[in-house]
Amino acid sequence: MDFYVSALANVLTFGPLAAMIGATLLGVFIGALPGLNPVMAIALLLPLTYSMEPLVALAMVAGIYNGSMYGGAIPAILLRIPGTPASIATTFDGFPMADKGEAAKALKIACWSSAVGGIASAIALMTVGPLLARVTLFFGPAEYFWIAIFGMASVGVMVGSDPIKGIMAAVLGLLIGTMGIDSLSGQARYTFEQTWLLGGLDLIVVLVGLYALPPVLQLAEKCDLKGLSAAQLKLTDVPFKRGEIRGLFPTWLRSSGIGISVGILPGAGGNIAAFLSYNAAKNASKEPDSFGKGNPQGVAAAECGNNADNAASMIPALSLGIPGNVVAALVLSALTIHGLQPGPQLFHQNPGLVGGFMMEMLITSLLIFLLGGAVATRVFAQFQRLPGVLLVPSILILMCVGVYVINGRPVDLWVMLAAGVAGYFLEKVNVPLAPIILGMILGPMAEQSVRRALLISRGDATELLTRPISATLAIATLLMITWPIVKAMRSRRAAART
């Protein structure tokens, strides 16, 4: 207990506090602008903090990280443009809600859910995290293969009414994911002798094109010259109705659990946490058909899931010295610069600093409650009032800037344009876009893991099923695929009886 009290006292001083507030605000903006992402922002800003007090530098990391995970929801809800890959699942129900005139409510649910997910995750980091960290080591390549397959099974909920088109989209994503240097053989695949394709297609570049360009083109089609007046925007704060929060509670609990479990596994990532949470919410719902049509539970599940991943992803970094993602790697490098050695001894070496950082992850999640809603409605939602003739070019410019700074290559802009045009026509023929991104994320993970597992087992495929955890994951995947079918059959039988 003393540990947390002293950590709290360290953090509640002017420097860290100011850094947390500033960075959370900045994070919301970074998350909300398509193309800009927290990894890049932290990587660019961290070197500037080397000379500062470590808790100030870490406050900045915590704020940007937590803020941006929520910020991605703002354009996802208002414009159907996910600000980060992790907020794709937020568009499924967030935008239909906005379309029905419930934008303010969707933003509020996203804000609360992000904060709840972040808080749950920070508490996990402070309590059970270090104990669970060793467990993650049991996950080898065979287990990671099944996690990827498990994630891919969630494609089922995204395909909508036409499963064939959804599966085709997922396969397209898998194909794109195979491009570039194969990290297990060193061979270049589908690079057509182009040097810039050696690294494959960048996920963020494709995401921005595929997801941001079609809605922008649709806005342009409306040819809106006037814009909305403040009154037409209808963004006054909608207080939660009685029982509404209680209704969201099971979803928050479930999504936090999923986000934390995915986050604690190095390399799994927040992008799939949101998908899995959304999937679980839909499977658990009594009205699965209302998902994708503006169900608040969908927004809550996705946003809670992606924020719950954040602090949890620091668990393997802080307790084992194994960075699970780039942000965690940056935190570790910041700690080493301040003379700390990441690894099992870190907690004993400097409990004040480690505890302080954990506290900062918690406080920046709380700050989303305070700052998130205001930023979303007072600033970003006002952009919606711009007439289309101004909004369309502004978004396009922001997209181009965001995409260009990722790799500093003009060719990425062409990739974005191509992806956007493809996305526009795919939407016209009702092909869902989310499976493409899911395929791009999980395809390489599944492929590399299965090949590593087979290298280790000297080509014996039974190892994929005979290890205790891999067998459990395989069964879970099977259940996940068959559950909606069982449920549908049961309800049909029930309908026949009545």
Add this chain to the structure above:
Amino acid sequence: MTIKTTLVGLAAAAALATPALAEYPERAIELTIPAGAGGGTDTSARKLAILLEEALGTSIAVLNVGGGGGSVGASQFMQAKPDGYSLFATWNSPLTTVPQVQNVAYSLDSFTPIASTSETAYTLCVKADFPADDGAGFLEELAANPAKYTYGNDGIGGTMQLAAERIFQTKGIEAIAIPFGGAGETLQNFLGGHVDIYGGSISTVLPYVETGEAKCLLVTSAADVPALPQASGLEALGMGDKETLLWRAILGPKDMDPAIVELLADTIEASVNDPGYVEFLATKGEVPNVVKGDDLGTRLQAEFDALAQVSKGLGL
């Protein structure tokens, strides 16, 4: 076009064509890093750039061009103007290792070597119950059991793998390489028992050497490494000429003005030896090592030739 604009244009062209050393640097320098933001090469280059900005009195804009194990950034950079305002901060792999496995558009001749900055060895470590306690015993155990042990490394055809295979080929050892996405991932799989041997950077595994969970028995440098007293350097095993390190350098495009190269090399040398930078390097397990100009070119060529032989042996 009026005469006036033509004259202005000509004057500008003339100014660009002949950058006099006396005025260098008179505008911002662009520093290309062939890796994404946040990695080891990126952080050390950005930190060095801050010191160089001060020493040169100009601003340095950092440009990250990741992908292809560094070859994307290198290919893009080779087309830059050799006027001293485009520099390339890289680690050795894109220049000496990647061309062994990829068809790249550049060769060592596409660059002007300016100065190397820092270096560190790779290490090979095993769990505490491994039946050997020093480098010689480790290699004997591996040689006696062909294809029994798996070792994790930083990627197929990567410098770490070639550094290990260079030793294994000399001793006739057959071990199974399992490529991972980086030292952190290798450590995770080593600690979880999914691979038998950790192969990667020293600083990543060091905490587990201190807890006794891992014992590092070999380093890929000729000399021993003070942080790992149990590990043998290659000199002690009679293979001093098989040394392969991870090292970083700053280069320019082909055909740079030798006077500017010399000025930059001296400035880099001073900045690298700045006590703050040396301390920073120490946190990453690296030590400063400045090799300048043509000597750096010789070092690159020697490493390239040695690794070409190793990768031919591997059939890569």
